[in-house]
Amino acid sequence: MRVAVGALLFEGNSFSLSRAGIEAFENNYLERGQDVLSKLRGGGVEVSGALSVFDKAEAEIVPLIASHGGCGGAVRRRVFEQLRDELVAPLAHGPVDGIYLALHGAMACEETDHPEVELLRMVRAAVGDIPIVVSLDLHGNVTPDLVDLCTAIVCYQQYPHDDAFETGIRGARLLLHALAGHPLRMAYRKLAMLISPTTGGTRLSPAMRAIYRECRALEGVPGVLAASYFMLTPWLERRDGGSGFVLVVDDPAIDAGALADALIAKLWAARHAFVPKLTTVEAAIAETIGAEAKPIILSEMSDAVGAGAGGDSVYAVRQFLALDTGAALLAQVVDPEVVAQAAQSPLGAELTVAVGNKIENRYGPPIVLKARVMRFFDGAFTYSGGLMSGVRASIGSSVVLQAGKLTLLVSTYPSYEYADEQYRAAGLDPRQFEFVLVKNPMNFQQTYAWAPKLFALDTPGAAAADLARLDWTLCERPFFPLDDGPQPYMRP
Ligand SMILES: [Zn+2]
Structure with missing residues (x-):
C-alpha cells in the first residue's frame, strides 16, 4: 500500500493589507521530500499524526511537501503556485493507492477564490479516482466543489486548535478505511451564518460546546465515521461564506443529510449566543x-x-x-x-x-x-x-x-x-x-x-x-449576524 502524504496550510483574511511570501511558510514549517518524514515523525502537527497511523499499518509513504504559512492577508500568487506545484509533482512518479492532505480550507491567494479547490483539482487530475482524505482547520471554507473533490473531509474538533495531531490520525484512519474497501459518503450542509471566533471556542463557549457534544455523540452512532463542524473565518470574505457541517458515513442505510439538517437547526437556534461582548x-x-x-x-x-x-x-x-x-x-x-x-x-x-x-x-x-x-x-x-x-x-x-x-x-x-x-x-x-x-x-x-x-x-x-465593523462587499445577503430571521439562511 502506497499513500501520499502532504500539507499546505494558510489562513487568509480579505480585509487585511498584509501579503504572505515564501518566508511566511519558512518561518513556520516547510518540509520537502524525505524531510517531511524525518522532521515531522514524532512531531505534533497533522502530518505527524497521520504518519503514526500509516507507519503502524506498514504503508509505504510518498512524501509530498508539508507546510503551514500561518495567517495573513493573502499568499502571493507565485508563492502559492510554487508550493502547489511542489506538492503535486511527486504524484507523477508512480501510482499511489490513496492520499492524505492536511489543508486549511481558508487560504487566500490572488486569482482564485478557493486555492484548496484549485490544488485538489490538480491532485485529482494527477491521480484519478483514488481515495483522497483531507483534513481542514474548522475555520475553513467547505464548499460543494471541495466536497466533490474529496473522498472524506474531517476538521479539527477543537478551538483553540489543540488537536492537529489527532486530526491527522482521524484523517489517516479514514483513508485506511476507504482503502480497505468501505464506500465512504459525505453529507454537507451550510448556513449563511458567520461566527466571530471570539465566541467560537469549543471549550469556553457554551453554545459551541453544545455543538461539539452533538457531533461527538453522532460519531458514536455505528456507520457515522466523522461529524465535523466548520465555521469559516469571518475575515475571509466569500460570496458563499458560512458555517455548517460535513458528515462522513459508510453505511448506505444512514440518512446523513437528515442528521446534518438536525445539526443545522441547532446551530441556527443558538446563533445569538455567538455575538461577542466587547469592551473599549x-x-x-x-x-x-x-x-x-x-x-x-x-x-x-x-x-x-x-x-x-x-x-x-x-x-x-x-x-x-x-x-x-x-x-x-x-x-x-x-x-x-x-x-x-x-x-x-x-x-x-x-x-x-x-x-x-x-x-x-x-x-x-x-x-x-x-x-x-x-x-x-x-x-x-x-x-x-x-x-x-x-x-x-x-x-x-x-x-x-x-x-x-x-x-x-x-x-x-x-x-x-x-x-x-x-x-x-x-x-x-x-x-x-x-x-x-x-x-x-x-x-x-x-x-x-x-x-x-x-x-x-x-x-x-x-x-x-464586531463583524458589523467590517466593510462587506462580497458575502451574499442575507447572512447572520448582519441579517436575522426565524428561518435558517442556507447556502448551496
Ligand atoms: Zn482556525
Whole structure:
C-alpha cells in the first residue's frame, strides 16, 4: 500500500493589507521530500499524526511537501503556485493507492477564490479516482466543489486548535478505511451564518460546546465515521461564506443529510449566543486600574496575526497611553523598520522611533516614542501547543524597547499566537506587568485563564471581532449576524 502524504496550510483574511511570501511558510514549517518524514515523525502537527497511523499499518509513504504559512492577508500568487506545484509533482512518479492532505480550507491567494479547490483539482487530475482524505482547520471554507473533490473531509474538533495531531490520525484512519474497501459518503450542509471566533471556542463557549457534544455523540452512532463542524473565518470574505457541517458515513442505510439538517437547526437556534461582548480600551482601564492582581489582559483581536491581520497596529497602545494611567503595559508590534533602526544602536541607547501602523495604516499613524533599547532577540521560539505544537518558528530579528512604562516587543515578521511563547522567548514575563496586550481572538482566553481579568477589545482592524465593523462587499445577503430571521439562511 502506497499513500501520499502532504500539507499546505494558510489562513487568509480579505480585509487585511498584509501579503504572505515564501518566508511566511519558512518561518513556520516547510518540509520537502524525505524531510517531511524525518522532521515531522514524532512531531505534533497533522502530518505527524497521520504518519503514526500509516507507519503502524506498514504503508509505504510518498512524501509530498508539508507546510503551514500561518495567517495573513493573502499568499502571493507565485508563492502559492510554487508550493502547489511542489506538492503535486511527486504524484507523477508512480501510482499511489490513496492520499492524505492536511489543508486549511481558508487560504487566500490572488486569482482564485478557493486555492484548496484549485490544488485538489490538480491532485485529482494527477491521480484519478483514488481515495483522497483531507483534513481542514474548522475555520475553513467547505464548499460543494471541495466536497466533490474529496473522498472524506474531517476538521479539527477543537478551538483553540489543540488537536492537529489527532486530526491527522482521524484523517489517516479514514483513508485506511476507504482503502480497505468501505464506500465512504459525505453529507454537507451550510448556513449563511458567520461566527466571530471570539465566541467560537469549543471549550469556553457554551453554545459551541453544545455543538461539539452533538457531533461527538453522532460519531458514536455505528456507520457515522466523522461529524465535523466548520465555521469559516469571518475575515475571509466569500460570496458563499458560512458555517455548517460535513458528515462522513459508510453505511448506505444512514440518512446523513437528515442528521446534518438536525445539526443545522441547532446551530441556527443558538446563533445569538455567538455575538461577542466587547469592551473599549477606556472602559477596560476604568474598570481595572489600581487593581492589585495582575496582569489585566487586553486583546486587540482586530489585529490578530492568527486571524490574518498584519500584527502591526498600535491603535490600542495609543489609546492606552492617552489615558496616562502610569501603569506598566507590555505589548508587541510588527515593525521591521524599527528593528533595523534599533540594530544600528548599542544596547541601552535611546532612540526616537515611529512605530507601527505601517501595514495597517487605516486607523492612525505610527506612534512616535522616545525609547530605550533593552534587548536584542533573534526571534526564534517553539510553539508549546496548538496547530504548530513543537514547531520551531520565528518572528525574525526583534528588539525590546522601553518607553516610560511601556515595554514593546518589536518584531520583523508577524506570527500566530498560540500562547505567550513570543514574549517568553524574548525574556518577557507577562506576570510582571499590570497590563498585557495580546492580539488574539480566542487562544488568549485559554492561555491567560489564570489572569484576574481578560478583555476582548472593540477596536478596528482586519480581524475586528464586531463583524458589523467590517466593510462587506462580497458575502451574499442575507447572512447572520448582519441579517436575522426565524428561518435558517442556507447556502448551496
Ligand atoms: Zn482556525
